[in-house]
Amino acid sequence: MRCGSLLAKRPIGPPDLPLALTVAAAIVLVVANLSPLMELSVVGRTASTTIVGGAYEMWQQDEKLTGALVAFCAVLAPACYVLFMLTLLLAARLSPVPHWAGEMLRWAHHFEVWSMLEVMMLGILVALIKIAELATVEAGIGMFAVGLLVLLFPAILVTFDADDLWQRVQWTDDGTPPPSPDALSAAESRG
């Protein structure tokens, strides 16, 4: 292609791997959102926080927009992405693949852009080190869960073959009209 981007690549691993990874990611996501990220203790007093707790605190401190943004990027977008991928991958096992799968894959891509778990992970680490100057901080279970998610998300991406799914998605108007031969040849001759 003219701009030098990768057009197609072979996904690695067995076909059920993305499904397994997505199920794992869904479970870890629940754990990450429910368990405390880190605990802080100064002279006998302790405080802990979760991801949602962080966004909620921002909201309460009159930074409603920022709080909502954090909630969206750190909780909602990853959750929607995992949920959509899960239904998609289950739908992909059906044959023929229902036509709404295409719509869903499109939305999953949108959420993927706004899901910023890896950025959040680094943000939490920086916060941890900053606060460690002032008090004793301990990483909680949630922190490790987030770390696991940061590894699982790209793993889903590299094992999932979007092109293959697109090929099998049923078209919205009943028949499956393949691109006409001249359309195909035009596509190939496209520099």
Add this chain to the structure above:
Amino acid sequence: MTTASITAAQGGLLACEACHLLSRPASATEPGFCLRCGEELEFRRHASIQKTWALLIAASVCYIPAMALPVLNTTTLGTSDADTILSGVAFLYTSGSWPLALVVLVASVMIPLGKIVALAYLLITVQRGSVKSNHDRTKLYRIVELIGRWSMLDVFVDTFTVSLVQLQPLMSVAPGPGVLFFAAVVVLTMLAAESFDPRLIWDSANPHPIRHG
């Protein structure tokens, strides 16, 4: 790539932006929807240049208060300190963790600025119909798209510092007005990158009959 090859637009076809299915548009002005995934088809993203400029200007306006206003207000035993993003970087540097200071500096100061400059450069060259270094400019666009998210870093740092350090009356941290502006810069530049249509970069090299907005 040879000069004999034609682009999809020249051949009267267009590719879906979501699933990349190449299809024949319903009509030249209203291409309709993708048959396979239902995405609205467009030869070029609608009013791409205007929208990107608007978002970009808004982002650069927000960038100034984002850097100048404090992002965190720390209260320790009655005394209160206001920290801007830059003083946060300075704090990390003086407390001995210079790699972290560098990470925060790059993510929160340099990446947003770099994105604004890079997108402005892309817009200007597209508007002037430049045909030079198309490959490099496409690469630049892809980098802008890829690294944009990382500037959210400081928003997350502030959020978790605020939510964790709530030990009244000993010590507490409250967010400052800078956070909102900073978050606005990040979101606006991400939206600007999304509304820019990289296909425009190639249009002046391969003129086609369909006009773009």
